[in-house]
Amino acid sequence: MTMRLADYTVHDEKVVKSRKLLSIEQFRDDRARDLATKHFLTGLTAMFTSIFTGMMDKGLLCRDDPSMLAFAYTAPISSLIHLCDREPEKTEEAMAQIEAFSRHFVKTYGREKA
Numbered sequence: 802m803t804m805r806l807a808d809y810t811v812h813d814e815k816v817v818k819s820r821k822l823l824s825i826e827q828f829r830d831d832r833a834r835d836l837a838t839k840h841f842l843t844g845l846t847a848m849f850t851s852i853f854t855g856m857m858d859k860g861l862l863c864r865d866d867p868s869m870l871a872f873a874y875t876a877p878i879s880s881l882i883h884l885c886d887r888e889p890e891k892t893e894e895a896m897a898q899i900e901a902f903s904r905h906f907v908k909t910y911g912r913e914k915a
Contacts (some may be wrong), residue, residue, distance in 0.1 A: 803903045804896075807878060811885045811892060821886055845875040863910045870910060877902055 810816055823840060826833035849871035856862040862870070881895040881902075 803878070804900055807882065807896065807899050810882055811896065817886065820882075824883070824886070841879055842875075845879065846871045849875055861912065863912070865910065874906055 810820075820840070823833055823837040827837040828834070846868065850868045853862055853867040853870050853874075857864050857867060878899050881899050884895050885892045
């Protein structure tokens with residue numbers, strides 16, 4: 802799921818243009834700033850907090866603070882997506898890092914530990 806979302810986020814022209822616009826305009830416009838904060842940080846964290854809470858309830862993730870896990874999960878992926886915007890020639894490398902990080906996260910936090 803992560804790779805499908807990351808691939809869409811990095812390659813969909815409208816999504817890329819919107820992200821770049823928010824990145825530039827966040828320093829000039831309060832509305833753009835608020836949207837950038839929601840899009841790049843708080844909205845992602847909230848969405849994954851909910852996902853991870855559900856996964857913990859089903860025993861698919863170790864019991865932990867879901868909001869901290871969500872922040873820890875989304876921050877590096879978001880940074881790598883922004884790298885793709887700045888340096889498109891590094892997209893393949895960044896996508897490989899996202900996949901490696903996702904696998905590491907699942908290996909580290911997956912299933913309830915005894």
